[in-house]
Amino acid sequence: MSYDRPQELLKPIRRRFITLTFTVALLMELLPLPVGSTRWLPDLVAMLILYWAINQPRRIGVGMAFLIGLIADVTTAGLFGQHALAYCITAYLVQLRQNQLVMFNLGQQALVILALLQANQLIMVLVRLASGAAFIGWGYFLPPLIGALLWPLLNKLLLLPYRHHSV
């Protein structure tokens, strides 16, 4: 992988920007999308939590992941606590290895992200099965693949406003 990180100094990241990204992601959850799209659309909020937990571990940790998960529960009208549980566990897993993850290049990170997003889905499936829902098929584990493929793009996008030359 030719793209090694960290390769340049970035401007310090504002809290406002993090809030903005989460707001946009949660608003996108409210968009009325065609019915089939939930079958492949990756969980943007989860990806953002993982991104900020890797790159800004002091700002987004277990507690924040839990709170954002609660908001995600309300916006998706699922079971209360389902996203919160999944997000806080994966955020914790990131925290355990944060100082390694942040040195990985994007390809390696994407692999880790794939595993973490699958863990998210797995936790949510287990929660729903425990509360009496039917298993909805293996297609449910497809979105993390797409999420992992989109991971480099998300990184580039979120770094864009903080390049020095754009001052």
Next chain:
Amino acid sequence: MNFANTPSFTSQGLGPGARLILCVLASLALLVGDSHFGLMDRARDAISVLLYPIQRAVNLPLTAGRHIGDFFVTQAELKQENDRLRSVELAQSGRLMRLQMLERELAQLKALNQLKVGRSDRGQLAEVLYTARDPFSYKIIIDKGLDAGVKPGLPVIDEQGLIGQITRVQPLTSEITLIINKNQMVPVVNLRTGQRTLLYGYGGGVEVRYLSSGSDIRPGDQLVTSGIDDLYQEGIPVARVTRVDRPAGAAFARVLCQSVAGVQSSRYVLILPARSAMPPEPAPAPEPAVKKKKKTTDEDAG
């Protein structure tokens, strides 16, 4: 200033492990509270009032786009649609005339027999706002709520048949549980044989359960609501039987069905009013649906 990797000598409070345990416990408590006691419904109602304007704002570009798309339809398309609608109207007016006659006749007969006319034709049109993002539950949100007098339990149809039932009413929106949702029950009658059964959703489709393997049911049979549950009016088309398996040694046949209505695709739906001409019930308040329909299996038609 916080940099990404500054070691946090000064960080206070709980360690990440303890925080995790706290958060996991909190979410487990919420999960249990929500799934067993429904404690969160009120909280969610309150939040939904806040959420509604946001939702509308988010949907605004899309609705605007749709309106603009509607504006630029070509004349040929309009002409075509107009012709089609006219022929449909012609066909239907013929049926309507017959229906009016029949209705009058029926009313007279019922009056003679001192029965009440149970069917009212009013309905309330609602637009589907969005489908809930949760892939586990088959629910849609519509733009009529308490303000429009929607009550939980009312049946919802589209132009082809039954799509579901109102399960949660919020001040400005309400939630429809589709018939394909898990354990959503509809009492139906087989149009060909007149046999009454229960149609169950299993999460993504519908099937007839608890029908003995010797019973007369074939692929292609039409199932309509039987109307003996004081909830659904009789005669709303619900599903068509697609496959019947009679496994050897099993007591019940496995009957797979296909819902008639565009359960997951219709944009406009009609909320039917509650059946008014029923004798007063012994129970004080109508519960939202699911538990009440069990009694239909062995009742007799009037």
